[in-house]
Amino acid sequence: MSETKPPPDPMEAWASITRNLGRAQAAFANFVERNSKGDGFTIPDSGVVGDTFAQAWLRLLANPQQLAEAQIDFLERQNRLWLMAGQRLAGEPAEPVARPGAGDKRFADEDWSKEAAFDVIKQAYLTTAEWVQKTMHNVDGLEPHTRQMLDFFTRLAVDAWAPSNFLLTNPKALRATVETGGRNLLDGLEHFVTDLERGHGALSISMTDYEAFELGSNVATTPGKVVFQNDLMQLIQYAPSTETVFRRPLLIVPPWINKFYILDLRAKNSFIKWCVDQGLTVFVISWINPDESLSHKTFDDYMLEGPLAALEAIRRATGEATVNIVGYCIGGTLTACTLAYMAAKRMRGVASATYLVALTDFAEAGEVKVFIDERQLGLLDDHMARRGFLEGRHMAGVFNLMRDNDLIWSFVVNNYLLGKEPFPFDLLYWNSDSTRMPVMMHSFYLRQMYLENRLIEPGGIALAGTPLDLRRIRTPTYMLSTVDDHIAPWKATYAATRHYSGPTRFVLGASGHIAGVINPPDSGKYSYWINPELPADPEAWLAGATPHPGSWWTDWLEWLKAHAGRRVAARQPGSGELPVIEDAPGSYVKLRLTE
Secondary structure, eight states, X not given: OGGGSOOOOHHHHHHHHHHHHHHHHHHHHHHHHHHHTSOOOOSSOHHHHHHHHHHHHHHHHTOXXXXXXXXXXXXXXXXXXXXXXXXXXXXXOOOOSOOOOTTOOTTOSTHHHHSHHXXXXXXXXXXXXXXXXXXXXXXXXXXXXXXXXXXXXXXXXXXXXXXXXSGGGOXXXXXXXXXXXXXXXXXXXXXXXXXXXXXXXXXXXXXXXXXXXXXXXXXXXXXXXXXXXXXXXXXXXXXXXXXXXXXXXXXXXXXXXXXXXXXXXXXXXXXXXXXXXXXXXXXXXXXXXXXXXXXXXXXXXXXXXXXXXXXXXHHHHHSOSOEEEEEETHHHHHHHHHHHHHHHTTOOOEEEEEEESOOSOOTTOGGGGGGOSHHHHHXXXXXXXXXXEXXXXXXXXXXXXXXXXXXXXXXXXXXXXXXXXXXXXXXXXXXHOOOOEEHHHHHHIIIIIIITOOTTSTTSOEETTEEOOGGGOOSOEEEEEETXXXXXXXXXXXXXXXXXXXXXXXXXXXXXXXXXXXXXXXXXOOEEEEOSOOOSSHHHHHHTOEEEESOHHHHHHHHHHXXXXXXXXXXXXXXSSSOOOEETTOSGGGOOOOO
């Protein structure tokens, strides 16, 4: 850590700067060379961002009254700000004109409030940022999607120019510079250049100590074996930890946008281990990290070679023809498609279905839809057609932008301004372990579901030649959504309660897309809400819901027991018809991208 090192002497500092500038120059040259061979594709596309702001400004300029009102509002805000600033700088008490939000960590350092100059800088930023966002949001005449894009891009812009992101206006960074004699800046430059090299000239911000984790050693450690594999997935069967188990196996279908071990990070927060310890025979699909050789794989293939292949493999491994199934995020979307397909084909094999933060109705699908329209999908399709897949860094970048202060700017400050090493954090290790998307599958998913929302239309989507109708799903259903989910907003996921025909239990957990799901009972965190009634309006559901402290896992287990069957002798991986291929977590999950 930079605080434990002595201040650098001038010769050391000069040598460090010279060395790192040379490394940076080489990284940029690599970036230019790589880009000259590519198509310059980025998410978001700079042309789309520019056109969005151009539309807003043209609309604003064409409405003199609205522009004048915005200018008057700005002057009034500035007048209040400078009156406050005069009082603060004169040493007088003054009522703040702007305060950070309750969860805003950027201004947590006490000097932001204690020192008058930094307090004024902070409030000037907050006042101006609020005005910019309000003005852009209120521009008349924009299409709803354009307004959503404008709000999103405006937020990114105002977050980027926060004073906490710059050395001269960040009191904590200035204090570190004085205390370490500038070593924090030398270390920060070293980290910056290392991240440039890691991204081949494009800045790839380190979020954790990547050397601190090893799959199968300190993450993804639940004992098990790979007992089946095909082009798209490996099927892991976990070793029992109890003498008897429920007869009916549990199949978990994770998202392929990320890797499955979000459900098996550490023993203390592993959903997989907890399920095993409750006496469940757990199988998990571990998706391949595809390259151009799998570009032809379609959404149909992900169903046929994913859940359907897993069901047959589980039957051979255990002798059980029926399972309980859990689908997480897009894995839940695929699960719904699979059950609709099975219903249409009159296939049996699933006793109950659990959906974790999974969308089937994409009408109000949150901030991801900022990137979903004909123009942007056209750019994406062209790029994927040339590569055969979408690089994992693009999807990771989209999700990071949705929480830019937490997942981008906090690390800019920590790594580059403070010169600190990122903290070893299993969740952020997993978050950085991104995966590619095959062109045929991803294009279908984004267009047919996100853009056109055809999954909720009876027969609107056909997989393997079979039209799907969610209304034909009569499987008992448990739905878990989370109140702060920015990827699968809970009101959007709730819409599925209007489509499934079987008995449905909807549960709303606290926190977000990951923390609200990975919430073991022993953590003592969060809570969840239950309402056995399912009114059409999600707000009506919430108004009648009862809060419960702790984890939804225990509620789910009690629900699942009714579908789990009697207790039988525990099954060991490899004891059935399927021989062991390799130890869990398997080889598919261990491929990390180096794009």
